[in-house]
Amino acid sequence: MADALLIVEGLTKRFGGVVASDNVRLDVARGELHAIIGPNGAGKTTLIGQLAGEIAPNTGSVQFDGRDITALPVPDRSLLGLARSFQITSLFPHFTALENVALAVQAHAGHSFRFWRPAREESVLREPAGAALERVGLSHRADTLCASMSHGEHRQLELAMALATGARMLLLDEPMAGLGPDESARMVKTLRQLKGELTILLIEHDMEAVFALADRITVLVYGRTIASGTPTEIRANAEVRQAYLGEQEAVSHV
Amino acid sequence: MLYLIEQCLNGIQLGMLLFLLAAGLTLIFGIMDLVNLAHGSLYMIGAYFAATFAAATSSFITGAALAVAATLVVGMVLEVVAIRRLYGRDHLDHVLATFGLILFFNDLVRWIWGPAGMSLPLPMEMLTAVEVLPGVFYPAFRLVIIAATLVVAVLLYILVMRTRVGMLIRAGASNREMVGALGINIKLLYTLVFGLGAALAGFAGLMQAPILTVQIGMGENILLLAFVVIIIGGIGSIRGAFVAAIIVGVMDTIGRAFLPDLVRTFVSAGAGSSAGPALSSMMVYMLMAIVLVFRPEGLFPATSK
Amino acid sequence: MSGLFTPRNVMVAAVLVLLALMPVYCALTANTFLMSFFTRVLILGMAAISLNLIMGFGGMVSFGHAAYLGIGGYVFGILAKEGVTSGLIQWPAALLICGLFALAVGALSLRTRGVYFIMITLAFSQMAYYIAIALDRYGGDDGMAIQRRSQFGDLVNLNNRTFFYYLCFVLLLATVYLVWRLVNSRFGLVIQGARSNERRMRAIGFPTFRYKLVCFVIAGVICGLAGVLLANFSDFINPSAMNWIRSGDLIVMAVLGGMGTVLGPLIGAVAFLMLEEVLSRFTEFQGLILGPLLLAVALYARGGIDGILMGLRRG
Numbered sequence: 001m002a003d004a005l006l007i008v009e010g011l012t013k014r015f016g017g018v019v020a021s022d023n024v025r026l027d028v029a030r031g032e033l034h035a036i037i038g039p040n041g042a043g044k045t046t047l048i049g050q051l052a053g054e055i056a057p058n059t060g061s062v063q064f065d066g067r068d069i070t071a072l073p074v075p076d077r078s079l080l081g082l083a084r085s086f087q088i089t090s091l092f093p094h095f096t097a098l099e100n101v102a103l104a105v106q107a108h109a110g111h112s113f114r115f116w117r118p119a120r121e122e123s124v125l126r127e128p129a130g131a132a133l134e135r136v137g138l139s140h141r142a143d144t145l146c147a148s149m150s151h152g153e154h155r156q157l158e159l160a161m162a163l164a165t166g167a168r169m170l171l172l173d174e175p176m177a178g179l180g181p182d183e184s185a186r187m188v189k190t191l192r193q194l195k196g197e198l199t200i201l202l203i204e205h206d207m208e209a210v211f212a213l214a215d216r217i218t219v220l221v222y223g224r225t226i227a228s229g230t231p232t233e234i235r236a237n238a239e240v241r242q243a244y245l246g247e248q249e250a251v252s253h254v
Numbered sequence: 255m256l257y258l259i260e261q262c263l264n265g266i267q268l269g270m271l272l273f274l275l276a277a278g279l280t281l282i283f284g285i286m287d288l289v290n291l292a293h294g295s296l297y298m299i300g301a302y303f304a305a306t307f308a309a310a311t312s313s314f315i316t317g318a319a320l321a322v323a324a325t326l327v328v329g330m331v332l333e334v335v336a337i338r339r340l341y342g343r344d345h346l347d348h349v350l351a352t353f354g355l356i357l358f359f360n361d362l363v364r365w366i367w368g369p370a371g372m373s374l375p376l377p378m379e380m381l382t383a384v385e386v387l388p389g390v391f392y393p394a395f396r397l398v399i400i401a402a403t404l405v406v407a408v409l410l411y412i413l414v415m416r417t418r419v420g421m422l423i424r425a426g427a428s429n430r431e432m433v434g435a436l437g438i439n440i441k442l443l444y445t446l447v448f449g450l451g452a453a454l455a456g457f458a459g460l461m462q463a464p465i466l467t468v469q470i471g472m473g474e475n476i477l478l479l480a481f482v483v484i485i486i487g488g489i490g491s492i493r494g495a496f497v498a499a500i501i502v503g504v505m506d507t508i509g510r511a512f513l514p515d516l517v518r519t520f521v522s523a524g525a526g527s528s529a530g531p532a533l534s535s536m537m538v539y540m541l542m543a544i545v546l547v548f549r550p551e552g553l554f555p556a557t558s559k
Numbered sequence: 560m561s562g563l564f565t566p567r568n569v570m571v572a573a574v575l576v577l578l579a580l581m582p583v584y585c586a587l588t589a590n591t592f593l594m595s596f597f598t599r600v601l602i603l604g605m606a607a608i609s610l611n612l613i614m615g616f617g618g619m620v621s622f623g624h625a626a627y628l629g630i631g632g633y634v635f636g637i638l639a640k641e642g643v644t645s646g647l648i649q650w651p652a653a654l655l656i657c658g659l660f661a662l663a664v665g666a667l668s669l670r671t672r673g674v675y676f677i678m679i680t681l682a683f684s685q686m687a688y689y690i691a692i693a694l695d696r697y698g699g700d701d702g703m704a705i706q707r708r709s710q711f712g713d714l715v716n717l718n719n720r721t722f723f724y725y726l727c728f729v730l731l732l733a734t735v736y737l738v739w740r741l742v743n744s745r746f747g748l749v750i751q752g753a754r755s756n757e758r759r760m761r762a763i764g765f766p767t768f769r770y771k772l773v774c775f776v777i778a779g780v781i782c783g784l785a786g787v788l789l790a791n792f793s794d795f796i797n798p799s800a801m802n803w804i805r806s807g808d809l810i811v812m813a814v815l816g817g818m819g820t821v822l823g824p825l826i827g828a829v830a831f832l833m834l835e836e837v838l839s840r841f842t843e844f845q846g847l848i849l850g851p852l853l854l855a856v857a858l859y860a861r862g863g864i865d866g867i868l869m870g871l872r873r874g
Binding site for chain 2: 614620622667670671673674675677678679681682683685686689690692693699803804807810811814843844845846847849850851852853854856857858861
């Protein structure tokens with residue numbers, strides 16, 4: 001795969017006796033929206049944690065843009081252009097929406113050992129932040145305190161922050177979790193706009209969204225990748241149907 | 255050599271007292287996630303109670319037993335009145351509130367017992383020295399401290415590891431909601447645990463009382479050592495507290511005993527009078543720094559999470 | 560802007576005017592006690608502001624901040640005793656040593672979180688405390704009297720009470736301004752972001768450790784300056800300047816005043832020290848009142864005085 005932006009090989013992570021990632025291999029092509037699906041406890045969040053650098057794998061490697069980043073600390077990965085959003089909303093509640101995003105811009109605008117100028121007035125930070133808010137449709141809420149925004153808006157804001165880091169690749173951990181139908185639709189719309197422009201690795205439970213958006217899908221079960229292919233191939237894959245989709249359907253109908 | 259053995263025993267004895275304090279602190283922290291700076295105040299109160307009750311009943315043993323019971327009650331009342339409201343809050347709130355309690359208890363004791371301090375005389379039979387090794391005599395009372403604390407340590411271990419209450423304690427440390435959902439009265443459990451910690455501190459205070467004088471602020475320096483102990487041992491771990499308490503106790507005592515001479519050999523004679531003890535106190539903090547560099551979670555990090 | 564005459568701004572302005580005019584009042588009434596009392600208030604207020612930079616804005620609850628008061632004082636005192644009386648050497652040396660100490664303590668302590676951080680900073684300040692006790696040549700446990708205040712040539716005379724007061728006042732205002740610029744700069748936003756959500760800060764690309772460490776050092780240096788002033792003012796330095804109870808006092812001042820603003824801790828210092836002083840007139844058992852009061856602040860008034868005044872505005 002010559003044009004892969006992210007290549008994961010033989011990634012294994014054990015917690016005590018539990019194998020959370022079992023020899024995971026994965027490649028994500030440039031510009032692709034690649035979804036990872038799997039039942040609860042399949043090790044999706046552990047995988048994201050390893051890709052973002054918060055969890056160190058026992059063995060295996062992660063390459064980003066041709067560079068081995070397996071041992072790279074979290075902030076450095078972000079600086080390389082690998083951004084993540086969190087499953088549980090993780091923002092700065094006492095800052096406004098714009099300030100949240102401006103902070104993400106600032107992280108990528110050189111070092112922050114600048115002690116004197118009021119940062120909130122710097123247009124080099126505000127303007128890109130405003131643009132990122134615009135892209136996720138939150139411009140009208142720019143000066144609202146993050147703490148008083150809705151859950152759906154928080155998810156959009158998470159996305160805006162990832163965008164504002166100038167990321168080339170987004171790791172999105174269940175961006176649709178807890179969203180109502182309208183909000184989900186808006187998120188799908190936003191993701192569709194970003195698709196192609198950015199490489200996206202999407203972890204999501206909302207199957208409808210996944211099959212609508214993804215170029216390729218990888219299925220993770222008990223920490224192992226059991227299948228990888230286009231949505232059509234995955235739908236047709238017997239092993240996947242048995243191991244996962246059937247079960248998932250049963251669960252979602254309860 | 256005899257001196258060395260004697261000092262080692264002194265170190266173990268100090269370590270035992272530190273363990274009594276640290277065990278309470280670490281239980282309270284591990285289970286209720288509470289930083290209790292006022293733990294040293296309970297140590298002080300235990301000593302004052304013991305001195306008072308022993309004088310009133312003319313019996314050391316009765317006085318000691320009453321003092322432990324009284325400190326337990328004080329601890330439980332304190333938990334219900336004040337400490338309970340601090341659970342689930344910021345650590346800074348804990349620091350502020352329990353710092354306030356130190357000021358309160360210091361002046362409360364001064365108000366009740368006066369500023370002079372008290373002494374707790376030992377019964378005759380404990381004043382003798384025992385020949386622990388051929389030619390090595392050691393004060394009986396200090397042996398009693400070591401033995402009594404060992405018994406308490408074993409009981410504590412059995413309580414936490416082998417009994418139903420202990421299971422609840424351990425479950426509470428790892429999963430508050432679950433214990434609550436099982437219909438167990440978690441409020442009462444917390445009150446009991448805090449009371450237990452208070453009683454352990456009070457017990458430590460009264461054991462130390464005959465060796466040093468009973469005075470205001472007596473709990474403050476030893477409390478800091480107890481903090482060092484639980485940091486080295488790993489917060490929340492009883493076993494870690496035990497091991498670290500003995501290390502710290504022995505290190506501090508040996509340092510105090512031998513460093514002054516050592517300092518004098520290097521610095522001119524006459525100097526080093528206060529430098530020795532101060533340096534040995536520093537050594538303990540140094541050890542803590544070194545442990546932290548290599549194991550930021552302490553030697554025996556509590557695994558329940 | 561209708562917000563100019565809020566209860567809080569009026570309070571802050573009143574305190575600043577009061578502090579500015581205090582020497583005039585003292586000169587008119589020949590009240591030297593008040594003068595020296597408020598000099599201490601200014602100095603400790605400065606220390607509390609420096610603590611609040613790391614604690615209030617950076618979320619680093621240091622329980623060893625008094626160490627810098629002591630170290631600043633000791634460096635000055637030791638140099639003075641050894642015959643180096645020039646403030647131009649003493650003061651920079653004191654700030655440098657404080658900065659280095661903060662660097663070492665911070666580099667180790669900031670590897671840890673939460674309660675570990677609280678206890679470790681406490682333990683390191685105890686270490687400094689014991690070093691001071693070990694300094695036999697400089698008075699050991701008893702501390703030492705300092706014969707001469709820092710010399711700055713003919714124009715500056717630190718022995719003049721009024722001059723000394725205004726020097727402290729100006730340095731305090733400079734500290735306030737500096738910290739205010741700092742917390743609103745890019746650097747300050749990183750520090751505040753790290754308090755609020757450090758994991759997220761790292762995920763968006765900030766190596767937070769180094770920013771927190773620099774912040775820790777800046778706070779140590781400012782507090783060291785307060786230490787130099789305090790030792791100059793009292794002509795005396797002893798180990799208990801860095802006792803952990805002192806560190807606790809500084810935390811109390813910061814929280815009492817309100818940690819959300821730069822000036823809060825100054826208000827807290829004024830309130831706490833005045834309260835202590837007033838209580839001591841009525842009772843020798845101040846702790847019986849002060850202790851429960853702190854408990855109440857922790858439980859019900861975490862915004863401190865500042866928070867209460869802000870609340871008044873909202874009605």
